[in-house]
Amino acid sequence: MAAELKVPRLNMDMEEATIIRWLVEEGDEVKEGDPVLEIDTDKVSFELEAPADGIVRNLRGAAGDVVPVGTTLLYIAAPGEEVPETGREAAGTPAEPQRELATSAPPREPGTDGKGRSPVRASPAARRAAAQRGLAIEAIAGSGPGGRVYLSDVLEADVRRQPREVPAPPEGEPSAAGALRREKLSRIRRIGAERTARSFAEVPHFYLRRELGADRLLELRERLKERLDPAPTLTDLLALAVARTLRSHPRLNARYIEGGEMELNPRVNLGIAVATEEGLLVPVVKGADALPLRELVPAVRDLILRAREGRLGSEDLSGGTFTLSNLGMMEVDGFDAIINPPQAAILAVGRVRTVPEWREDEWVPRRVISATLSVDHRVADGADGARFLMDLQSVLLDWELLL
Amino acid sequence: MPEARVITYREAVREAMVQAMRHNEEVFLMGEDVGVYGGAFGVSRGMVEEFGEDRVVDTPLSEAGFVGLCTGAALLGMRPIAEIQFSDFITHCMDQLVNQAAKVRYMFGGEASVPLVVRTPGGAGTGAAAQHSQSLEAWFVHVPGLKVVMPSTPYDAKGLLLAALDDPNPVIFYEHKLLYNRKGEVPEDLYRVPLGEAALSREGEDVTLVAAGLMHHYALEAADALSGEGVEAEVIDLRTLSPMDHRTVARSVEKTGKLVVVEEDVKTCGWGAEVVSRIVESESFYALDRSPARVAAADVPIPYNRRLEAYVRPTPEKVVEAVKALLDARVGVYA
Numbered sequence: 053m054a055a056e057l058k059v060p061r062l063n064m065d066m067e068e069a070t071i072i073r074w075l076v077e078e079g080d081e082v083k084e085g086d087p088v089l090e091i092d093t094d095k096v097s098f099e100l101e102a103p104a105d106g107i108v109r110n111l112r113g114a115a116g117d118v119v120p121v122g123t124t125l126l127y128i129a130a131p132g133e134e135v136p137e138t139g140r141e142a143a144g145t146p147a148e149p150q151r152e153l154a155t156s157a158p159p160r161e162p163g164t165d166g167k168g169r170s171p172v173r174a175s176p177a178a179r180r181a182a183a184q185r186g187l188a189i190e191a192i193a194g195s196g197p198g199g200r201v202y203l204s205d206v207l208e209a210d211v212r213r214q215p216r217e218v219p220a221p222p223e224g225e226p227s228a229a230g231a232l233r234r235e236k237l238s239r240i241r242r243i244g245a246e247r248t249a250r251s252f253a254e255v256p257h258f259y260l261r262r263e264l265g266a267d268r269l270l271e272l273r274e275r276l277k278e279r280l281d282p283a284p285t286l287t288d289l290l291a292l293a294v295a296r297t298l299r300s301h302p303r304l305n306a307r308y309i310e311g312g313e314m315e316l317n318p319r320v321n322l323g324i325a326v327a328t329e330e331g332l333l334v335p336v337v338k339g340a341d342a343l344p345l346r347e348l349v350p351a352v353r354d355l356i357l358r359a360r361e362g363r364l365g366s367e368d369l370s371g372g373t374f375t376l377s378n379l380g381m382m383e384v385d386g387f388d389a390i391i392n393p394p395q396a397a398i399l400a401v402g403r404v405r406t407v408p409e410w411r412e413d414e415w416v417p418r419r420v421i422s423a424t425l426s427v428d429h430r431v432a433d434g435a436d437g438a439r440f441l442m443d444l445q446s447v448l449l450d451w452e453l454l455l
Numbered sequence: 456m457p458e459a460r461v462i463t464y465r466e467a468v469r470e471a472m473v474q475a476m477r478h479n480e481e482v483f484l485m486g487e488d489v490g491v492y493g494g495a496f497g498v499s500r501g502m503v504e505e506f507g508e509d510r511v512v513d514t515p516l517s518e519a520g521f522v523g524l525c526t527g528a529a530l531l532g533m534r535p536i537a538e539i540q541f542s543d544f545i546t547h548c549m550d551q552l553v554n555q556a557a558k559v560r561y562m563f564g565g566e567a568s569v570p571l572v573v574r575t576p577g578g579a580g581t582g583a584a585a586q587h588s589q590s591l592e593a594w595f596v597h598v599p600g601l602k603v604v605m606p607s608t609p610y611d612a613k614g615l616l617l618a619a620l621d622d623p624n625p626v627i628f629y630e631h632k633l634l635y636n637r638k639g640e641v642p643e644d645l646y647r648v649p650l651g652e653a654a655l656s657r658e659g660e661d662v663t664l665v666a667a668g669l670m671h672h673y674a675l676e677a678a679d680a681l682s683g684e685g686v687e688a689e690v691i692d693l694r695t696l697s698p699m700d701h702r703t704v705a706r707s708v709e710k711t712g713k714l715v716v717v718e719e720d721v722k723t724c725g726w727g728a729e730v731v732s733r734i735v736e737s738e739s740f741y742a743l744d745r746s747p748a749r750v751a752a753a754d755v756p757i758p759y760n761r762r763l764e765a766y767v768r769p770t771p772e773k774v775v776e777a778v779k780a781l782l783d784a785r786v787g788v789y790a
Binding site for chain 2: 175176202203204
């Protein structure tokens with residue numbers, strides 16, 4: 053790595069120095085300690101020595117120039133080694149632009165981390181290593197939070213540029229291990245990407261969050277486990293409660309029509325979010341509010357199974373009026389979901405947690421589920437959503453209300 | 456080195472005092488219940504029987520009084536050892552230590568010196584509550600003229616105490632209640648461990664753990680746990696907090712690029728901040744590949760409740776977590 057010689061601060065008051073004369077020229081070979089130039093301060097003249105063995109490179113400044121303390125005067129490099137530019141007066145041909153050399157990753161906007169923020173966040177070790185190797189820190193893809201550049205990223209970028217003769221990997225193919233690679237999204241993910249982006253940008257979302265007491269829900273599932281085959285899952289029971297509760301909350305089972313109208317659906321077609329290898333799918337249980345539990349459970353099961361096997365038809369995926377998304381089995385405490393257009397709302401539920409509740413004069417354990425209702429504000433207001441959640445809670449606490 | 460003999464930290468401290476007193480008539484011990492009772496933690500047990508009440512002196516409950524007395528005796532050429540029963544009580548003799556003992560040599564242009572050793576057990580973890588559990592060592596690190604020693608092993612306890620007794624300056628010698636029963640190899644001869652030199656107790660490439668006293672053992676435990684997960688920590692036992700051995704820390708940080716300090720005092724203005732600052736201010740800053748971190752006690756009085764006490768103190772697990780947090784480049788990033 054190239055060693056740098058800067059104008060030293062020789063006393064407390066010194067701010068600049070005058071170059072008296074150079075004792076070496078660009079390309080000279082020097083040994084550490086060899087005198088390379090004389091400088092003059094207002095107090096004393098001084099001989100500066102080569103900081104290392106090697107070749108004098110990018111020598112800057114001529115006799116008589118006044119240079120501030122800290123200015124780089126030259127680099128001492130190994131033969132053929134790349135050396136950072138010293139500045140506008142760099143001797144010889146201007147240093148090659150370094151950025152293109154730095155990495156095979158697509159270049160970012162200079163001085164940003166690719167997300168419009170600047171300047172680059174990099175560890176001191178990364179900056180030092182990049183400077184020593186003549187790499188532009190802003191051209192290195194950082195692996196840390198927010199694109200922060202660590203030493204390992206610089207070393208990788210350096211390794212990547214070394215074997216220049218190796219042809220670049222063909223586009224779309226995975227390149228060297230650890231390098232950035234591109235791959236095509238699955239069809240499902242591509243559609244999902246467009247739809248969620250449009251929904252999130254166009255639908256005015258608001259979110260209502262509350263905990264739903266789940267003791268009775270869990271008891272019910274335990275009891276029904278013995279009685280029903282297939283045994284209902286928490287998702288099944290929640291689907292039933294949600295579908296039945298939606299009957300009396302038509303605004304949440306509606307869709308907005310441009311121009312100031314909304315369409316209210318007489319039936320509840322409940323979408324169930326299903327994670328699959330190919331991406332998120334939302335098959336729909338048609339008329340879910342009218343199905344008895346013994347029919348709802350196998351219907352949901354069948355849809356989930358076919359979603360995972362990629363055997364859903366377009367009729368299974370269309371016509372939904374409300375969506376239920378449960379990530380509780382993956383230990384998520386709670387989350388806010390993006391509305392599945394043209395629906396007006398989506399209920400996101402997290403895992404069952406046990407929390408203490410103050411009941412009269414003692415703490416008692418109570419099992420709860422965090423739920424977030426995301427609502428399209430064009431068709432429903434906060435109070436509409438809140439009332440729906442209150443009614444849903446009533447059903448979860450007292451299933452006989454469904455009779 | 457002579458054949459390995461294993462004794463406790465308590466016995467190592469006692470042996471250093473006994474050997475120094477046999478060797479040098481000017482050495483004496485003074486403190487609350489250090490005589491017949493043998494000290495609140497039994498460190499001086501048996502000493503009054505050997506040396507008599509003139510050299511192992513029980514005092515009233517007056518730290519200001521007997522530390523002042525020891526300071527005066529030191530000025531006149533004696534080599535006093537004052538034992539403060541719990542390091543929390545050192546507050547009573549702050550003026551003697553900070554305004555007198557620490558200043559005399561400087562203010563008399565080197566014509567006088569105060570070869571005083573103040574031994575005192577610090578630290579929490581014993582359920583002794585807020586007034587008997589503090590780690591106030593950073594206060595003394597902040598006072599030029601005082602040296603602060605905090606050994607973690609029986610070997611260092613003996614060697615550093617003997618070195619402290621040789622030193623012409625006042626030395627605050629921090630023991631830890633939870634270290635007294637810890638065993639280790641200690642030679643029988645009179646040896647010194649030089650003040651101001653840290654020890655590299657474990658080599659590693661990935662992260663530097665800097666600790667002292669009991670926390671050094673926590674750091675080693677954490678290093679073992681991390682090793683099981685493929686992270687090799689280098690562990691430095693500072694041994695002396697003042698003067699602080701920056702070079703040993705810097706050399707290690709230059710190698711690993713990552714620094715975690717493990718200290719038992721509260722985090723705010725603890726001595727760990729000094730370790731970090733010296734790295735950040737120096738050329739070694741450019742070797743840092745992660746923000747330095749401190750594992751320290753929470754900024755609260757030590758609670759009496761056992762669970763709360765454990766909650767606020769550093770633990771080996773917290774050290775492991777801190778190192779993982781430091782190394783994990785992808786916190787908060789969706790993969």
